[in-house]
Amino acid sequence: MNDQILIGVDFSSAPTKRKPITVAVGRLRGHRRLTYELETIRELASLAAFDAMLAESGSWLGGFDLPFGQPRSLIEHEGWPTDWATFVRFYCQQPRESLRDTFRSWCNARPVGDKFAWRKTDKPAGSSPAMRWTNPPVAWMMHAGIGRMLAAGLSFPAHRHPRRRRQFAKVALEAYPGFTAKQIVRGSYKSDTPSRQTADRRIRRQQILEAVLTGDTGLAIRLQTSAAWRRRILADGRGDLLDAVLCSLQAGHAALQQDFGLPQDLDPLEGWIASVPVG
Secondary structure: OOOEEEEEEEEOOOOOOOOOEEEEEEEEOOOOOOOOEEEEEEEEEEEEHHHHHHHHHOEEEEEOOOOOOOOOHHHHHHHOOHHHHHHHHHHOOOHHHHHHHOOOOHHHHHOOOOOOOOOOOOHHHHHOOOOOOOOHHHHHHHHHHHHHHHHOOEHHHOOOOOOOOOOEEEEEEEEHHHHHOOOOOOOOOOOOOHHHOOHHHHHHHHHHHHHHOOOOOOOOEEEEEHHHHHHHHHHHHOOOOHHHHHHHHHHHHHHHHHHHHOOOOOOOOOOEEOOOOOO
């Protein structure tokens, strides 16, 4: 694993220059104490730029902050394909209006407090349900991203895809930076709204950054980077730069575990979020 290229992707379903897809790029270094040596953070202002990044030559292990799957209960209820790759292609071809109607019908038929369907990994991770279409719109993040990733020929260990075991240049794991952040701080550390990018949120980013630099995060690797990048990460009130770094660290941690730390009873239709403990 030493010198493995790690990337972390803070994804947006509608990237712009103001709110780009953010990609942390670095390497796994060391022997006794492994570090993630951050080299750069790229900003991709369009989905076409994301496609181009996926198509670049080279190999890497990546953590991507978007759902790779939907709950089995929802999929089976709707009669959707239950082979993961087939489902991804089906899901990404559906109009968002049709998916929104399906999600609303599911929620409207269920009692308050139990509206959404959940994957097995969502609640342990503390993440939003993958079918959520607003605040945050993670269902649309999946809709915009995962089909592109599948078409790019990536390997997806948490979905046992492809089924034949062989070396793959690019390996993708689902990440959720909020899981690691919540091990360190309580309360929000970011906002897309400038007026809400407060001093308290900056203090929490500082606490998270210090923890990942010292390795006090529960992850098997720690961050190493320049003072210039530390200043930029801290100054980013949106938290996108920090989230991209956390995605990289989660992917690197998972790669150091047997079978990427995936549960033995893994449901490959739903998948699993990297670094989230099993059981």
